[in-house]
Amino acid sequence: MLRQAQHDAEEESPRPPLQGGVNFHRRFAGPLLFKEGLGVVDDFFLFSFRFYPVILSKDVPGSAIIRLMDIIQIAHYLDQLLDIENIKDSPRAVNGLQVQNAMGIRKVGLAVDACQATIEMAIERDCQMMFVHHGVFWGGLQPVRGPHYDKLSAMMQANLGLYSAHLPLDMHPVLGNNRALADKIGLEHAEVFGEYEGQLIGLKGKVKRQSAKQLGALLGEKLGAAVKVIGDGDVESVGLVSGGAGDIVGQAVKEGLDCYITGEGENHQYHEAIEGGCVLMFAGHYATETGGVQAVGKHLEQQFGLETEFLHYPTGL
Numbered sequence: 001m002l003r004q005a006q007h008d009a010e011e012e013s014p015r016p017p018l019q020g021g022v023n024f025h026r027r028f029a030g031p032l033l034f035k036e037g038l039g040v041v042d043d044f045f046l047f048s049f050r051f052y053p054v055i056l057s058k059d060v061p062g063s064a065i066i067r068l069m070d071i072i073q074i075a076h077y078l079d080q081l082l083d084i085e086n087i088k089d090s091p092r093a094v095n096g097l098q099v100q101n102a103m104g105i106r107k108v109g110l111a112v113d114a115c116q117a118t119i120e121m122a123i124e125r126d127c128q129m130m131f132v133h134h135g136v137f138w139g140g141l142q143p144v145r146g147p148h149y150d151k152l153s154a155m156m157q158a159n160l161g162l163y164s165a166h167l168p169l170d171m172h173p174v175l176g177n178n179r180a181l182a183d184k185i186g187l188e189h190a191e192v193f194g195e196y197e198g199q200l201i202g203l204k205g206k207v208k209r210q211s212a213k214q215l216g217a218l219l220g221e222k223l224g225a226a227v228k229v230i231g232d233g234d235v236e237s238v239g240l241v242s243g244g245a246g247d248i249v250g251q252a253v254k255e256g257l258d259c260y261i262t263g264e265g266e267n268h269q270y271h272e273a274i275e276g277g278c279v280l281m282f283a284g285h286y287a288t289e290t291g292g293v294q295a296v297g298k299h300l301e302q303q304f305g306l307e308t309e310f311l312h313y314p315t316g317l
């Protein structure tokens with residue numbers, strides 16, 4: 001009853017156009033097809049208008065209101081795309097929408113780390129949202145003070161939202177960090193490899209037979225980073241896991257792979273690799289995780305016409 005009354009009241013008073021609103025003076029009827037395709041959310045019809053994604057509503061008789069997509073809609077889309085709900089991540093990770101904002105999204109800043117520097121870059125470059133691999137929450141409850149407060153307050157004052165995807169971004173079969181890394185070295189016949197929490201999070205396959213030194217040089221050139229090569233000899237079968245996954249070298253040894261590539265590791269893994277006859281490469285935690293956010297950015301551009309910019313802030317580690 002109350003719901004009906006609310007509904008009637010809404011029908012009587014047309015909502016004012018939202019941000020960037022434009023009224024069409026004809027009744028909206030039926031779905032519209034645009035080059036990016038069409039999505040339907042309840043009674044909203046989603047399409048691209050000029051260069052920006054908009055929602056077209058048929059709430060107002062005789063006209064329609066368009067507005068930019070908001071962060072909740074984009075986050076919902078990303079949750080499905082990256083299978084946030086089903087991928088088992090570290091209990092310390094917080095995947096999904098981390099900081100909400102209250103405005104339409106035109107531009108998304110892409111970064112590996114949500115740190116003070118990239119947050120400032122995003123604000124300066126007029127982003128309304130960031131999409132990152134390492135968010136601002138890690139390791140459980142944290143009081144909002146010191147540098148943590150500085151980051152959150154800067155974002156909220158600038159009305160900047162934040163979405164973070166950790167393991168779901170590493171392992172996405174098309175847009176993931178590992179896929180990007182595999183493409184850089186020309187990995188063929190790729191299949192999943194590298195167990196973590198009952199999931200295979202990396203990739204393995206074959207590259208053109210070459211010396212470990214050559215492969216390390218190729219990887220360094222493609223990533224624009226220094227690559228530490230441990231061991232030598234020719235390599236062909238290669239396993240890789242982006243980021244800090246040095247502990248998976250033991251699995252590469254067990255599977256008889258010629259080479260294992262990751263971002264960073266620990267001292268004892270040197271011996272594990274040498275004694276196991278597997279060349280180990282540390283190509284940088286940051287550098288090996290630059291591919292995923294950029295691939296998702298490109299996808300958002302193509303899918304919704306959003307503008308994106310990669311906020312490159314290499315740690316060199």
Ligand SMILES: [Zn+2]
Nearest residue numbers: 243244285289
């Ligand atoms: Zn990482």
